[in-house]
Amino acid sequence: METTEIEQLINNALELDELHVKFDGSQCTVIAVADFLGELSRVKKQQTVYAPLAEVIKEGKIHAVTIKTFTTEQWQRDKMFNLPL
Template sequence: MADTTIEVADIEQLIKQAVELDELHVKFDGSQCVIIAVADIFGELSRVKKQQLIYAPLKDAINQGQIHAVSIKTFTTEQWQRDKMFNLPL
Protein backbone atom coordinates (compact mmCIF):
# COMPACT_ATOMS: atom_id res chain seq x y z
CA MET A 1 0.00 0.00 0.00
CA ALA A 2 1.26 3.46 -0.83
CA ASP A 3 2.29 5.80 1.97
CA THR A 4 0.15 8.63 0.66
CA THR A 5 -3.61 8.48 0.84
CA ILE A 6 -5.93 9.73 -1.83
CA GLU A 7 -9.15 11.64 -1.18
CA VAL A 8 -12.33 12.28 -3.19
CA ALA A 9 -11.05 15.77 -4.10
CA ASP A 10 -7.82 14.24 -5.47
CA ILE A 11 -9.75 11.76 -7.60
CA GLU A 12 -12.04 14.50 -8.89
CA GLN A 13 -9.07 16.71 -9.75
CA LEU A 14 -7.28 13.92 -11.65
CA ILE A 15 -10.36 13.22 -13.75
CA LYS A 16 -11.29 16.88 -14.33
CA GLN A 17 -7.74 17.67 -15.49
CA ALA A 18 -7.93 14.90 -18.09
CA VAL A 19 -11.55 15.06 -19.23
CA GLU A 20 -13.99 17.93 -19.69
CA LEU A 21 -17.22 16.86 -17.99
CA ASP A 22 -20.56 18.50 -17.31
CA GLU A 23 -20.91 16.68 -14.00
CA LEU A 24 -18.72 14.39 -11.93
CA HIS A 25 -19.77 12.49 -8.81
CA VAL A 26 -17.24 10.47 -6.83
CA LYS A 27 -17.73 8.24 -3.81
CA PHE A 28 -14.59 6.78 -2.26
CA ASP A 29 -14.49 4.69 0.90
CA GLY A 30 -10.75 4.21 1.25
CA SER A 31 -10.18 1.67 -1.52
CA GLN A 32 -13.41 1.30 -3.52
CA CYS A 33 -14.18 4.16 -5.89
CA VAL A 34 -17.55 4.76 -7.57
CA ILE A 35 -17.62 7.37 -10.33
CA ILE A 36 -20.52 8.90 -12.25
CA ALA A 37 -19.37 11.03 -15.18
CA VAL A 38 -21.67 13.12 -17.37
CA ALA A 39 -20.64 14.61 -20.73
CA ASP A 40 -21.99 14.60 -24.26
CA ILE A 41 -18.71 13.14 -25.55
CA PHE A 42 -19.82 9.78 -24.14
CA GLY A 43 -22.49 9.57 -26.85
CA GLU A 44 -19.72 9.22 -29.44
CA LEU A 45 -17.68 6.56 -27.66
CA SER A 46 -17.92 2.80 -27.29
CA ARG A 47 -18.53 1.38 -23.82
CA VAL A 48 -14.86 0.39 -23.55
CA LYS A 49 -13.63 3.83 -24.65
CA LYS A 50 -15.89 5.51 -22.07
CA GLN A 51 -14.39 3.38 -19.30
CA GLN A 52 -10.84 3.97 -20.55
CA LEU A 53 -11.35 7.75 -20.69
CA ILE A 54 -12.24 7.91 -16.98
CA TYR A 55 -9.94 5.09 -15.86
CA ALA A 56 -6.78 6.49 -17.51
CA PRO A 57 -6.21 9.48 -15.17
CA LEU A 58 -6.54 7.14 -12.16
CA LYS A 59 -4.00 4.60 -13.41
CA ASP A 60 -1.11 5.78 -11.22
CA ALA A 61 -3.26 5.85 -8.06
CA ILE A 62 -4.48 2.34 -8.87
CA ASN A 63 -0.96 1.06 -9.58
CA GLN A 64 0.26 2.59 -6.29
CA GLY A 65 -2.49 0.80 -4.38
CA GLN A 66 -4.33 3.98 -3.38
CA ILE A 67 -7.44 2.79 -5.23
CA HIS A 68 -8.25 -0.92 -5.35
CA ALA A 69 -11.55 -1.06 -7.22
CA VAL A 70 -13.24 1.36 -9.59
CA SER A 71 -16.85 1.35 -10.77
CA ILE A 72 -17.59 3.82 -13.57
CA LYS A 73 -20.97 4.89 -14.93
CA THR A 74 -21.03 7.31 -17.84
CA PHE A 75 -23.95 9.30 -19.21
CA THR A 76 -24.59 11.93 -21.87
CA THR A 77 -26.37 14.99 -20.49
CA GLU A 78 -29.62 13.75 -22.05
CA GLN A 79 -29.22 10.28 -20.53
CA TRP A 80 -28.38 11.83 -17.16
CA GLN A 81 -31.49 14.01 -17.16
CA ARG A 82 -33.57 10.91 -17.85
CA ASP A 83 -31.74 8.45 -15.57
CA LYS A 84 -30.33 10.45 -12.66
CA MET A 85 -33.24 9.59 -10.39
CA PHE A 86 -32.09 5.97 -10.67
CA ASN A 87 -28.40 6.85 -10.28
CA LEU A 88 -28.52 9.63 -7.75
CA PRO A 89 -25.17 11.12 -6.81
CA LEU A 90 -23.57 9.20 -4.04
Protein backbone atom coordinates in the same frame (compact mmCIF):
# COMPACT_ATOMS: atom_id res chain seq x y z
CA MET B 1 -6.60 9.53 -1.02
CA GLU B 2 -9.50 11.95 -0.74
CA THR B 3 -12.57 12.24 -2.96
CA THR B 4 -11.50 15.74 -3.98
CA GLU B 5 -8.14 14.42 -5.18
CA ILE B 6 -9.87 11.85 -7.38
CA GLU B 7 -12.22 14.50 -8.75
CA GLN B 8 -9.26 16.74 -9.52
CA LEU B 9 -7.41 13.98 -11.39
CA ILE B 10 -10.43 13.29 -13.58
CA ASN B 11 -11.37 16.94 -14.09
CA ASN B 12 -7.81 17.84 -15.08
CA ALA B 13 -7.86 15.19 -17.79
CA LEU B 14 -11.44 15.40 -19.08
CA GLU B 15 -13.96 18.13 -19.80
CA LEU B 16 -17.07 16.80 -18.11
CA ASP B 17 -20.41 18.48 -17.54
CA GLU B 18 -20.82 16.72 -14.21
CA LEU B 19 -18.68 14.43 -12.09
CA HIS B 20 -19.73 12.55 -8.98
CA VAL B 21 -17.22 10.53 -6.99
CA LYS B 22 -17.65 8.36 -3.94
CA PHE B 23 -14.58 6.87 -2.30
CA ASP B 24 -14.68 4.66 0.79
CA GLY B 25 -10.98 4.06 1.32
CA SER B 26 -10.36 1.44 -1.33
CA GLN B 27 -13.40 1.34 -3.65
CA CYS B 28 -14.12 4.26 -5.93
CA THR B 29 -17.42 4.89 -7.71
CA VAL B 30 -17.44 7.46 -10.51
CA ILE B 31 -20.34 8.94 -12.46
CA ALA B 32 -19.15 10.96 -15.45
CA VAL B 33 -21.50 13.08 -17.55
CA ALA B 34 -20.50 14.58 -20.91
CA ASP B 35 -21.91 14.58 -24.41
CA PHE B 36 -18.65 13.40 -25.99
CA LEU B 37 -19.08 10.11 -24.12
CA GLY B 38 -22.08 9.30 -26.32
CA GLU B 39 -19.75 9.03 -29.32
CA LEU B 40 -17.60 6.33 -27.73
CA SER B 41 -18.05 2.59 -27.41
CA ARG B 42 -18.88 1.20 -23.97
CA VAL B 43 -15.29 0.00 -23.50
CA LYS B 44 -13.80 3.30 -24.68
CA LYS B 45 -16.01 5.22 -22.23
CA GLN B 46 -14.65 3.14 -19.37
CA GLN B 47 -11.06 3.51 -20.59
CA THR B 48 -11.44 7.28 -20.95
CA VAL B 49 -12.59 7.80 -17.36
CA TYR B 50 -10.24 5.14 -15.98
CA ALA B 51 -7.09 6.56 -17.61
CA PRO B 52 -6.60 9.56 -15.25
CA LEU B 53 -6.77 7.16 -12.30
CA ALA B 54 -4.33 4.58 -13.66
CA GLU B 55 -1.31 5.82 -11.72
CA VAL B 56 -3.04 5.95 -8.31
CA ILE B 57 -4.52 2.51 -8.97
CA LYS B 58 -1.04 1.21 -9.83
CA GLU B 59 0.26 2.75 -6.59
CA GLY B 60 -2.46 0.90 -4.65
CA LYS B 61 -4.24 4.03 -3.42
CA ILE B 62 -7.43 2.82 -5.13
CA HIS B 63 -8.17 -0.89 -5.36
CA ALA B 64 -11.43 -1.02 -7.29
CA VAL B 65 -13.24 1.41 -9.58
CA THR B 66 -16.85 1.37 -10.75
CA ILE B 67 -17.57 3.77 -13.59
CA LYS B 68 -20.92 4.86 -14.97
CA THR B 69 -21.04 7.23 -17.92
CA PHE B 70 -23.89 9.29 -19.32
CA THR B 71 -24.53 11.94 -21.93
CA THR B 72 -26.27 15.01 -20.54
CA GLU B 73 -29.55 13.82 -22.04
CA GLN B 74 -29.19 10.35 -20.53
CA TRP B 75 -28.23 11.87 -17.17
CA GLN B 76 -31.32 14.11 -17.10
CA ARG B 77 -33.46 11.04 -17.70
CA ASP B 78 -31.63 8.59 -15.40
CA LYS B 79 -30.08 10.63 -12.59
CA MET B 80 -32.87 9.93 -10.13
CA PHE B 81 -31.93 6.25 -10.35
CA ASN B 82 -28.19 6.78 -10.14
CA LEU B 83 -27.72 9.84 -8.03
CA PRO B 84 -24.85 10.08 -5.92
CA LEU B 85 -23.64 8.04 -4.14
